[in-house]
Amino acid sequence: MQELAAAFAVFIALHSIPAIPALRSRIIGVVGRPAYFVIYSIVSTAVLAWVFRAALMLDYIPLWEFQPWQAIMPFVFAPLGIFLVIAGLMSNNPLSISLARGSTLGAVASITRHPVLWGFFLWAVGHVIVNGDLRSLLLFGGFALFAIGSVPMAEKRARRRLGAGWAVVAAGTSNVPLLGILTGNVRPRFDMRLGAAALATAALTAWLLMAGHSYLFGADPLSLLG
Numbered sequence: 001m002q003e004l005a006a007a008f009a010v011f012i013a014l015h016s017i018p019a020i021p022a023l024r025s026r027i028i029g030v031v032g033r034p035a036y037f038v039i040y041s042i043v044s045t046a047v048l049a050w051v052f053r054a055a056l057m058l059d060y061i062p063l064w065e066f067q068p069w070q071a072i073m074p075f076v077f078a079p080l081g082i083f084l085v086i087a088g089l090m091s092n093n094p095l096s097i098s099l100a101r102g103s104t105l106g107a108v109a110s111i112t113r114h115p116v117l118w119g120f121f122l123w124a125v126g127h128v129i130v131n132g133d134l135r136s137l138l139l140f141g142g143f144a145l146f147a148i149g150s151v152p153m154a155e156k157r158a159r160r161r162l163g164a165g166w167a168v169v170a171a172g173t174s175n176v177p178l179l180g181i182l183t184g185n186v187r188p189r190f191d192m193r194l195g196a197a198a199l200a201t202a203a204l205t206a207w208l209l210m211a212g213h214s215y216l217f218g219a220d221p222l223s224l225l226g
Contacts, residue, residue: 004054008142011047015146018097021161037099052217055139064132071224077126079205084108084119084177086204087197091115095158095169100193105172107189108197110181113158113173114151121147130224151175 017040018024028036089099091106097116100106108115124144128137155175159166173186180186204212214220 001058004051004058004138007047007051007054011051012146014044014047051139055135058135058138061134062132063134063137066130066132070130070132073129074126074221074224077122077129079201081119081121081123081126082204083197083201084111084115084122086119086200087194088115088119090193090197091191094162095166095173096154105169107191107194109173110186110189111173112177113170113175114154117147117150117154118177120144 017027024036031039087106087108088097091098091108092100092102092104093106093109093113093115094103095105095109096114098106105113112118121144124140124147127140128144131137131140158170162169174180174183181188209222
């Protein structure tokens with residue numbers, strides 16, 4: 001348990017760097033923007049692997065009895081979450097997390113202005129529901145809380161950074177996924193990056209179902225449907 005707590009602490013600290021512009025700019029100034037993203041990606045992957053390893057070392061303690069309907073949850077929430085994360089990272093989004101540098105909103109923002117955070121949340125929730133044990137609750141529940149807790153902080157940072165311009169940019173999107181579209185305040189949009197994210201999600205999901213998930217985590221998700 002102590003190792004998992006330590007791994008999560010490092011994970012949160014590492015992912016707080018992009019939220020501190022002065023620190024992020026200082027690091028980029030020293031190593032350069034390309035090197036920053038490469039190093040950050042490698043370290044993030046290593047820390048994420050550490051978090052999973054620490055969780056898997058915990059004893060299996062069931063919390064609730066498995067029900068057939070739970071098997072559907074990861075097949076719904078995980079691909080949706082992966083799609084939002086990929087599309088969010090690829091698309092221009094001055095309101096939230098993005099690897100693109102454009103000042104206009106990409107089409108994914110018509111779904112939500114925080115696609116990466118909501119995507120991470122959906123992916124984690126799907127895994128909490130289907131697993132139903134203590135270590136999964138700590139692991140995926142921790143990810144879900146981190147993601148949803150980061151949404152209001154991202155809102156606050158965007159408002160402070162954009163000032164009066166925030167309302168103009170945010171008018172074309174909503175915080176809660178699909179809320180703007182369902183209420184008629186936001187028009188659905190499509191662009192090439194959204195299409196590319198959909199294709200990447202389909203390919204990644206197919207690989208995970210065929211062999212990837214079993215190879216990485218030792219569990220076959222298709223066995224839940226048997």
